[in-house]
Amino acid sequence: MTLARTRDLVDAAVASRSAVLAFNVITLEHAEGVVTGLERAGVPGLLQVSENAVRYRHGHHEPLLAACQELGAAATVPVALHLDHVQDAALLRLGIATAWRYGVSSVMVDAAHLAYDENVAATATWGRDAHAAGLWVEAELGEVGGKDGAHAPGVRTDPDEAARFVAATGVDGLAVAVGSSHAMVTATASLDLDLVARLAASVPVPLVLHGSSGVPHDVLQEAVRAGIRKVNVGTALNVVLTEQVRRVLRDDERVTDPRRYLAAGRDAVADAVAATCAVVLAA
Numbered sequence: 001m002t003l004a005r006t007r008d009l010v011d012a013a014v015a016s017r018s019a020v021l022a023f024n025v026i027t028l029e030h031a032e033g034v035v036t037g038l039e040r041a042g043v044p045g046l047l048q049v050s051e052n053a054v055r056y057r058h059g060h061h062e063p064l065l066a067a068c069q070e071l072g073a074a075a076t077v078p079v080a081l082h083l084d085h086v087q088d089a090a091l092l093r094l095g096i097a098t099a100w101r102y103g104v105s106s107v108m109v110d111a112a113h114l115a116y117d118e119n120v121a122a123t124a125t126w127g128r129d130a131h132a133a134g135l136w137v138e139a140e141l142g143e144v145g146g147k148d149g150a151h152a153p154g155v156r157t158d159p160d161e162a163a164r165f166v167a168a169t170g171v172d173g174l175a176v177a178v179g180s181s182h183a184m185v186t187a188t189a190s191l192d193l194d195l196v197a198r199l200a201a202s203v204p205v206p207l208v209l210h211g212s213s214g215v216p217h218d219v220l221q222e223a224v225r226a227g228i229r230k231v232n233v234g235t236a237l238n239v240v241l242t243e244q245v246r247r248v249l250r251d252d253e254r255v256t257d258p259r260r261y262l263a264a265g266r267d268a269v270a271d272a273v274a275a276t277c278a279v280v281l282a283a
Contacts, residue, residue: 003069004078006106007136009044010173010206010230019224021277022046022082024234026053028067029241029266035071035079036266037273043281044078045273047071048232050085051110061095065102072103082138083107084232092126096133105136108175112140116161123169131170138208138230141165142177156195159202166205173230174199175208178223191219193226200227208232213239217279224280233276240272241265 009020023034025047038045047068054061065081072079081104083095095107107130111122123139130137142157157176166174176199179191191209200207206229212220213236220231244264249255 003072003103003105004044004080005136006046006080006082007172009046009078009080010136012044013229014206017225018281019229019231020044020046021273021280022048022084022230022232023237023273024048024050024053024084024232025064025068026056026238028064029262030237030269031064031068031071033237033241033266033269034273035075036270038079038277039076040270040274041277041281042077043277044080045277046080046082046106046230048082048084048234050083050234051088051091052085054091059091061091062098062102065104069103080105085110087111087113093129096126096130096135099133099135105134106138106172107135108138108140109171110140112142112175116165120165120168123165123171127169127171136172137170138173138175139165139169139171140175140177140210156192157199159195159198162199163202163204166203171205173206173208174203175210175232178209191215191223193219193222196223196226196228206230213237217276220276220280221282231280233273236276237269237272240268244268 013020023045025031025034031047034047049064057064068081072081083104085108086092086095087110109123109126111119114122127137141162142155155177162174178195207227208230209223209228210232212231212233245261248261248264255261
C-alpha cells in the first residue's frame with residue numbers, strides 16, 4: 001500500500017461525520033507502535049512529526065520522516081504523513097520544499113502565538129506556498145495552552161472570528177481552542193462541546209482538536225459528534241511508553257539491551273493507539 005494523503009483521510013472523515021486520528025511521533029518506536037495500533041484497529045490515521053521532534057533530532061527532519069514514510073507505505077491501513085506545529089520559517093520552507101520526497105501531504109502553519117493580524121498574514125503567506133506544493137494546510141486560531149509546559153487554559157476560539165480567519169487565509173483545516181491543553185499527562189480536561197458545535201456551524205473547513213491526550217475518551221467521542229474531524233494525540237503515547245520502560249528497568253536492573261525495554265514501550269504505544277481508535281471512533 002502506498003502512503004495516503006491527509007486531504008483524502010480528512011475528506012472521508014467529513015463525509016462520514018467521523019474523525020481521523022493523528023498521532024505524534026518522536027522515536028522509531030513511536031512510529032512502529034502507532035502503525036501497529038492503527039492496523040489492529042483497522043482504521044486509517046496520521047503520523048505527525050512536529051517542530052519539537054525535529055529539534056530533538058538536532059534540526060534534521062529527514063531521518064524520522066524517511067522512517068515514517070517506509071512504515072506508512074508498508075501499513076495494511078491508509079497512513080498519511082503530517083508536519084505538525086511548525087513555527088520556524090526555515091523549517092517551514094524546508095518542509096514544504098521536501099514534502100514530496102518523504103510523502104508528506106500536509107503541514108500545520110503554527111502562528112497562533114502571534115496577534116490576530118500577524119497570524120492571518122503569516123498563515124496566508126505560508127499557506128499559499130504549501131498549497132502550491134500540493135499540501136493540505138492546517139492552522140490554529142485561539143491558543144491551545146500547555147506547549148511550554150504550563151497548562152494554561154489558552155484563548156478560546158470565537159466562531160465569527162474563526163470564519164473570518166478561514167476566509168482570509170484559505171486554510172484547509174482549523175485547530176481550535178475549546179478547553180483542551182497540550183502536554184497533559186492525565187485525562188482531566190473539560191471541553192466546551194457547545195463551542196465545538198458553534199464553530200462547526202460557522203467554519204467551512206474541518207475542525208482539529210489538539211491536546212487530546214488530556215481529554216477522556218468518551219468526551220473525545222462527543223467532540224467528534226459535535227464536529228471535530230481530526231483528533232491529535234501525542235503525550236498519552238509518551239506516558240505509556242515511559243511507564244513500560246520504567247517497569248522493565250525496575251523489574252530487572254541488570255537489563256542493558258535497549259531492545260528489551262523499548263519493545264515494551266513500543267507495544268504499549270500500539271495498545272494505546274488501538275484503544276483510542278476503538279473508543280473515539282465507535283459509532
